[in-house]
Amino acid sequence: MRDVLFLPFADGMELAVAADGSAAVGDKPGDVVSVPVDVVAYFSARVALMELLSVGAEARVVVLQNFIADDRWEALCRGVRRTCRELGIDLPITGSTESNFSTVQSALGVTAIGTVANERKRIGITPEEAKFAVIGRPLVGSAVLSHPEWVAPLSLFVELLASPSVYELVPIGSKGIYYEWMQLSAANGRQGRACACPLPLFASGGPATSFLISYDRAAEGALRKRAGRLFFPLFAER
Structure with missing residues (x-):
């Protein structure tokens, strides 16, 4: 039910976690769809943050799993910041990069973490006449x-x-x-x-x-x- 994980956090509050993954889309030789990596990050962050916000959560941080290359990190962050700007939020970004081995295809994981008060969760609140x-x-x-x-x-x-x-x-x-x-x-x-x-x-x-x-x-x-x-x-x- 919905692509968001909820975990107990504090009295009346829960952690909310949403994620998205992208592969074979980017600027590497083996990619199926050729596109700048900041655009890849923009759309992956879009998915994770839309999922999070749609259930009533307040986003707190974005985590990147960069399997593309170390020199793409800043471009990936630029894409995430664009998503945040369009959503009217400002979030810290952290994550990890695969820097030991090179790849022939792009791959990226984006996780958005937030908090939600129990009474503000927007799940199962649609009336019959909607x-x-x-x-x-x-x-x-x-x-x-x-x-x-x-x-x-x-x-x-x-x-x-x-x-x-x-x-x-x-x-x-x-x-x-x-x-x-x-x-x-x-x-x-x-x-x-x-x-x-x-x-x-x-x-x-x-x-x-x-x-x-x-x-x-x-x-x-x-x-x-x-x-x-x-x-x-x-x-x-x-």
Whole structure:
């Protein structure tokens, strides 16, 4: 249920941990998708931090596992800082680099760690009468770079995260819209409900280029206006 690990931390508080991994995307000879490493870090940090923030947690630190090269460290940090800047947060960055052996393909791990008060967790809080939508299109690989107009901006994610009309937000990962819909449904005690959407339900969402929301039906007009053509309704079977 959701890609976030919760651990007891203090009275009424929990640690929240989210992670993302990337491989064969970067600037090495064996990479399948060629892209600067700061862009790789930007999108990996995007996934981990969206996961963390979407459950109501406050991000505290980002941890990098750099399997690319020691001389890429600053570029990786630059990508993470760009993600943080677009999310309106400022975080310390730590991590480790594989510097003993060279690799022919890029690989990167990003872990985001935060804290969340029990009463602020945004899991399983969608009421029965809620409506649903996907914001952005699920994209993966080179399509992420060639179709930036369909990638949900982090500024929009932050805005909807703060909206009292939005109940839950779920970043869409490599398992696609339907998988995340099933996770959201299960968290709210409604397992096995089918859905329909103008977007492909089983296509990889790559680096969370889109996200699923549950929302107050009275706010649909305002949400559609704000998201524009990035708003795709998702219809749940009752």
